[in-house]
Amino acid sequence: MNIGKSEVTDSLIDDIIEEVKARMDRMQEETCGCSRTGKVLVLGALEPAEENILRSFAEIQTLQEAGTYDFIVAAQVSIGLLAYTALGIPGQPEAQCILEALLSGRKVYILEKGLEYRRYRESSYKALYQKYQEYEEEIRRFGGEIVSGVQEAAELAVRVWKKDCAPADDSTAFDLTGLKLLGESDLGKMRGTGYRTVLIGRKTIITPLAKDYISNHNLTVRRQQ
Structure with missing residues (x-):
């Protein structure tokens, strides 16, 4: 019986999602003795596997349907969005959401691969590239987190929930x-x-x-x- 490459890939993704979900459940039970489903506002497009990881423990909202949410995952951060956010200017709807979240003490997780300016590392003038690095660091100073992927964002979010329900x-x-x-x-x-x-x-x-x-x-x- 021949198994196609796509079938193997889909099976592997399903296994990863199940492992992440189980890990999230264990973290929630061990840290605060309760199970919690949060709400996450996603800015930009996620890959299907990343979306499934988030859905395993949180309800996903998009910018168009944004209501109340616990944290933000910024999957795509354009050059403009990075600059507006670092300068504290709500010049785009996404920048306004991020700034409002940080002002209200909610967590914002930015995926490294979604930072557009990093694509120009080899071609950009050094001084200009360094300016955007400074913008990235400024967002960190505001309380934003630059994370390697959705799984890291999920684990950090659960740790925050742990502190919320701990004595x-x-x-x-x-x-x-x-x-x-x-x-x-x-x-x-x-x-x-x-x-x-x-x-x-x-x-x-x-x-x-x-x-x-x-x-x-x-x-x-x-x-x-």
Whole structure:
């Protein structure tokens, strides 16, 4: 019996989707003892396999039907969308959605392969390419996440849900009590963990840049008793 290449591919995709779904279920049960189905706003087109991964644990909405949603997955980010978002200008409907999500503390996950400017790495003038790299970093500073794929976005989203339903104690804070001086780079280690609270020592000094980072990312700081 001959099995076609497409049949093998479809079977492999189905296996991956089932594994991701099972992984999401385990993470939800282990982290907060509950099962949750979220809503995700997708900007741009996903591949069928990526869409199926998201549908395994979240209800997908498009820009045309956007209502209430828990997080955003930006599958395609044009040069214009990247610039508008980094500059805080709602010049496109997609940019407005991303900025509103970040302002309200919701997560935005941008797929690396969807960043249009990266296609011009070999041909672009260096200074211009670096400008768009700065825009990308600026979005990270705003709280956006650049992820390798939909699966990473899904896992990060579940970790955020974990923090939402966990009790408010020191176990839900990112532990930086060993530092005498808290800098911006130290807080950057929290990126993608889902933590919104950082625990520091009684005498830890917070640098001005760290204070800006805390304010820009709506983080909470607690000192050890």
